[in-house]
Amino acid sequence: MPKVVESKIRVRYQETDQMGVVYHANYLVWFEIGRTDWIREIGLSYSQLEQMGVLLPVLDVQCKYKQAAKYDDQVIIQTSLAEMKGVRITFQYEVKRQADGQLLAEGLSQHVFASPELRPLNLKTKMPELHQLLLENME
Numbered sequence: 001m002p003k004v005v006e007s008k009i010r011v012r013y014q015e016t017d018q019m020g021v022v023y024h025a026n027y028l029v030w031f032e033i034g035r036t037d038w039i040r041e042i043g044l045s046y047s048q049l050e051q052m053g054v055l056l057p058v059l060d061v062q063c064k065y066k067q068a069a070k071y072d073d074q075v076i077i078q079t080s081l082a083e084m085k086g087v088r089i090t091f092q093y094e095v096k097r098q099a100d101g102q103l104l105a106e107g108l109s110q111h112v113f114a115s116p117e118l119r120p121l122n123l124k125t126k127m128p129e130l131h132q133l134l135l136e137n138m139e
Contacts, residue, residue: 003081005078009075011070020071031107034091042133057112066105069095078096082138087112087114092106092139094106
């Protein structure tokens with residue numbers, strides 16, 4: 001069964017424009033909230049990954065906007081691990097309004113496993129336990 005982690009937030013005034021609509025770049029911040037919560041849910045944290053010598057720089061990010069989130073909406077960010085291929089890992093996200101379940105945005109972010117020197121890191125050979133843990137929690 002896929003591992004989907006839900007993160008709940010309330011839209012803050014600072015995240016909106018003059019019309020009370022969430023500024024589009026904030027969805028990328030929400031994706032990061034979802035991703036860090038997903039990693040935490042499987043028993044790790046970003047800081048633990050970094051201590052292990054694993055960084056996750058972003059290669060690509062995509063977001064499709066469906067409906068506007070507005071000031072004071074409660075939203076749910078659903079995050080899952082969509083793919084691991086070579087040194088790349090891809091997370092996918094759905095942002096929904098809690099009150100009615102309306103899909104507000106969906107997207108993905110692709111990252112590379114990298115060493116502290118920002119060199120690609122083959123997790124399967126360098127850290128097989130971590131690789132297996134991620135695979136067990138992939139959608």
